[in-house]
Amino acid sequence: MTFSSLTVSLKPEITLTSVDSNILLQSSSRKLTFHQPEPGLKTALDALKQGTHTAGQLQTLVLETDGTQVREKFDAYLNRLIELGWICHAIPPSSPELSPLAIAIPMVGDYYFDCPEIDWDAFAFTLSRFAYLHQVEGEMVLESPLTKGKIKFSDWRGPGLVSQLSQPQTAASLSQEIPGITEEIAQQFLSLLFAAQMLSASFASPLEEDEEVESEEATPPLVFWEFHDLLFHSRSRLGRHNNPLGGIFPYVGKIDPLPGVKPLMTDVVIPLAKPNLEELNQTDMPLSQALETRRSIRRYDETPITLEQLGQFLYRCARVKKLFDTERGEVSNRPYPGGGAIYELEIYPVVNSCQGLEQGLYHYHPLDHVLCQVSAWTAETEALVQDVWFASAQHDQPQVVFVITARFGRMFWKYQSMAYAAILKHVGVIYQTFYLVATSMNLAPCGIGAGNSDLFQKATGIDYYEESSVGEFMLASVPVKP
Ligand SMILES: Cc1cc2nc3c(=O)[nH]c(=O)nc-3n(C[C@H](O)[C@H](O)[C@H](O)COP(=O)(O)O)c2cc1C
CATH class of the missing domain: 3.40.109.10 (NADH Oxidase)
Structure with a gap:
């Protein structure tokens, strides 16, 4: 599963402390206590803080150490942490000392980040007309008024891939565009952006005209929104960003x-x-x-x-x-x-x-x-x-x-x-x-x-x-x- 091959990590501002045999996760406004977590669960929570494992690796780790029941509990915890906006997802770097090609960072709670299992031969992906790339404190960042998160890129290849997505791309076609981007990395990249609601999907080669998927952005109510209006609306109100207001x-x-x-x-x-x-x-x-x-x-x-x-x-x-x-x-x-x-x-x-x-x-x-x-x-x-x-x-x-x-x-x-x-x-x-x-x-x-x-x-x-x-x-x- 491509989605579970993304690295998961706690946002840097979420602290993890061990008190007695409990684990405490804390943001500026909220505290979660894991009472006497099982050994595999404890290791997985520590690994979340380090940001060294993929979701799939953590699930395997908990399953092998603590069994099925705790693995199910871990899945529920991870989903809850994602929903709280505490978890970043990233494309695993080829070696631990490198920064990830792209990392999705939640800005607020009530966060949504999910991607279904994708048939990579059947679907092509296009960048949302609401997504925009801009430079923030020396880094290229992808944001969209449709989402509650942002994506940061470590080098030019991420924005390079994004620019290719102005036209529909399959993972295979995307992997041909930039040196060093394998089909597997292209799949991870598309999964990350899709889960972050930056992409729309269409059939890679529709047989009939009526098989063309009409994107949500081309139908009401989104069709009425112009890019600048939705950005202005979402950024000048509270709810889907964490800028000072x-x-x-x-x-x-x-x-x-x-x-x-x-x-x-x-x-x-x-x-x-x-x-x-x-x-x-x-x-x-x-x-x-x-x-x-x-x-x-x-x-x-x-x-x-x-x-x-x-x-x-x-x-x-x-x-x-x-x-x-x-x-x-x-x-x-x-x-x-x-x-x-x-x-x-x-x-x-x-x-x-x-x-x-x-x-x-x-x-x-x-x-x-x-x-x-x-x-x-x-x-x-x-x-x-x-x-x-x-x-x-x-x-x-x-x-x-x-x-x-x-x-x-x-x-x-x-x-x-x-x-x-x-x-x-x-x-x-x-x-x-x-x-x-x-x-x-x-x-x-x-x-x-x-x-x-x-x-x-x-x-x-x-x-x-x-x-x-x-x-x-x-x-x-x-x-x-x-
Ligand atoms: C923010 C705002 C913008 C308006 N823009 C125009 C305009 O560009 N041209 C115009 O002829 N009338 C404009 N109007 C007047 C409206 O057309 C008018 O208020 C509306 O038709 C209702 O008619 P009433 O003011 O006679 O009750 C504007 C009114 C407001 C409050």
Whole structure:
């Protein structure tokens, strides 16, 4: 059996200690005690720690030393340890001092690693479209959002074999590709990757068309998933990886946090109007009415929105109400909620037509409640507006387009794994705030689903990795009813 010819070993972080005549296996969060294990079982557990034996060798060892019953017990223990995510599987190296060609390492518990007995003449294998190879701390690693483990390769042959799997390969065809890879090693390699859910299987030579196996990835629900979406989803949530996730503050003491408010971008500063909030508290549209009457509006009045309306709108949606210092940098309060009170989003009104304001690209300074002109009307600002018009059914020309950017460093300084996902959530929060305030001000709001971040970078000269656009929103005047 190819599968049982894989080396099994405890993950390095699992400790094994002998206490009296018991054996204790321990992770950072869990302890398993084997009470007075039989001699063969004890040797097998020690060998698991050393990582010197295949599963098949350990089964034989226990069977020969302790008999059938203990061998069955060992199988159950091994399966339980695999399920806990404590066991690595590897292709046995040709000599003990060499690293294995490939080793499968579980990242979390509730781990699945199994491979049926394979008819090697009948089946061919192809790499999952979700699997990806990347360099991590000087090693090539194969990962996939479908799995809870990863595979590390000791040298170029592993990634070389993986690249051959872009096309269906039998063990025989795979063994012809790389020097030193025998058919037996190719079988072990395919078993390892198949058990780790990195491969799909098909008939090596289907006789009829209807004998072709439709891979799980080509049918719902997986067929709908794009590679980047599933990777982002799985890596920004808990469950199938062991990367740090949450408010980790990985750069404290290494890199200073960015300021809570982006400094004024230019000397050209345009003061903005403020609403009378006390008066609004008495006269404003009730929340239920704003929610019930809110619509996305793409037809506008010929007379565009005014600078005064723009000022009042930005004040109600996005001003800084309070900025304060903490031990972990500046945070603020604004009308809309934001994870960690970090407020990484910036608003850039691209003005096509607004009474009292020249065409151009502006930055909203939410603490001073002013606009700074970042760019005059250029080919790039015009293209930003045209992109939004194309994305919104091409009705009337947009009047003001808010390009929403994220100062990524604000979020990345605190959060790991989930920072970008939280930024997109914040974009949703600001969209709804824009929608409701626009409705209560009788203005025409419309969210936009996709924009061109490189075009924004070209229009402003802002570094793409430091701060890019993550959302777009149109605001305009509502047509006056005859
Ligand atoms: C995140 C988001 C993205 C949107 N993207 C677009 C878009 O690209 N183009 C567009 O015309 N409308 C867009 N809309 C508006 C929706 O089409 C609209 O909300 C939906 O049709 C429901 O209609 P209603 O807003 O009038 O209730 C978007 C809305 C949201 C919240």
